[in-house]
Amino acid sequence: MNVTNKERATLCPVCHTVSTQPYYSGNQVVVEDFVHRHGEYFYCQHCQILFQDPPFIVSELSPELIQAEVINQNPLGTGTLIGHIYSLYYRFTRRAIVHLRRLTPLRLLDVGCGTGQFCKTVSAYYEAWGVDSSPQACEVARSYGLKNIVCDTFRRELFDLKFNVITFWQTIEHLESSPLEALQTAFDLLEPGGILYIGEVPNINGMEFRVFGARCFYLASPVHNYIFSEYFFTTSLSQIGFKEIKIRHDWKNYTLLSGSFMIKLQDWLGIKLSATTRLLMALVTYPGWALLNVIVAWQKKSATFSIMALKPGQKL
Numbered sequence: 001m002n003v004t005n006k007e008r009a010t011l012c013p014v015c016h017t018v019s020t021q022p023y024y025s026g027n028q029v030v031v032e033d034f035v036h037r038h039g040e041y042f043y044c045q046h047c048q049i050l051f052q053d054p055p056f057i058v059s060e061l062s063p064e065l066i067q068a069e070v071i072n073q074n075p076l077g078t079g080t081l082i083g084h085i086y087s088l089y090y091r092f093t094r095r096a097i098v099h100l101r102r103l104t105p106l107r108l109l110d111v112g113c114g115t116g117q118f119c120k121t122v123s124a125y126y127e128a129w130g131v132d133s134s135p136q137a138c139e140v141a142r143s144y145g146l147k148n149i150v151c152d153t154f155r156r157e158l159f160d161l162k163f164n165v166i167t168f169w170q171t172i173e174h175l176e177s178s179p180l181e182a183l184q185t186a187f188d189l190l191e192p193g194g195i196l197y198i199g200e201v202p203n204i205n206g207m208e209f210r211v212f213g214a215r216c217f218y219l220a221s222p223v224h225n226y227i228f229s230e231y232f233f234t235t236s237l238s239q240i241g242f243k244e245i246k247i248r249h250d251w252k253n254y255t256l257l258s259g260s261f262m263i264k265l266q267d268w269l270g271i272k273l274s275a276t277t278r279l280l281m282a283l284v285t286y287p288g289w290a291l292l293n294v295i296v297a298w299q300k301k302s303a304t305f306s307i308m309a310l311k312p313g314q315k316l
Helices: 063-072 081-093 095-103 117-122 135-143 179-189 207-215 230-240 254-269 275-298
Strands: 022-025 040-044 049-052 106-111 126-132 149-151 163-169 190-202 243-249 304-310
Touching: 106 117, 106 179, 117 126, 126 135, 135 149, 163 179, 179 190, 179 230, 190 230, 230 243, 230 304, 243 275
Parallel strands: 106 126, 106 163, 126 149, 163 190
Antiparallel strands: 022 040, 040 049, 190 304, 243 304
């Protein structure tokens, strides 16, 4: 582990034990593209997670960046070719819970729904609900005709109904509060026999972190407040009461490896490559990164993994 010379004590937001092991402090490559901050990540030996202290909050982002991100996530509903491609992407890669469509009607909640891409895709099979703290993203989601979009942080008191499926897609690592609280809230909101699915969680034990260290994609972007281990989810979900916990290493996120390589390459060269240059290099090296990521996932060392768990009770 890459521990900095600086030490200060801080409490883990999950277990509240004292941690004095800064894994990484500051970043000079990507942070300025997002927000002017120098994130400091600590490692909790008890939870086996990295956490950022103080945590990143959405209000630190500039309005221009938020608007750009909303536009970037807004291909659906436009009738364009890229919109159809994104729709096919979601149908293919996020089929883990769509296969339950034969059991409709079911109620699904997507936590951190963003602009509603996933809710839009599964709305043909589910009574789809979404919750997100970004007003701009929620506005776009509602423009798709999605009526059940709640603009707020994820809390139990927001809902007076329960769900058959709750999903977190690339969300739980961005939470400003404890992820354990979010998992407990999800458990409380699920019907007996309901399914929790957490997609594409950054893996602290993945090859990417071991090779690129502080220059891996997830640490280079300060919007990630947590980096997880499989141990955290297996122990936390079991303690909460979930059963049949399954973890799958993702083989599709080859872009994370190539992104980390670009960050490291900029360090070596001492320059910042243009977006066009980075895109061209990514396209040229695509086959190699894709093959490497399949091998890494097979070895259970991929950059991200996904989790599925069941709330005990009568099955769906």
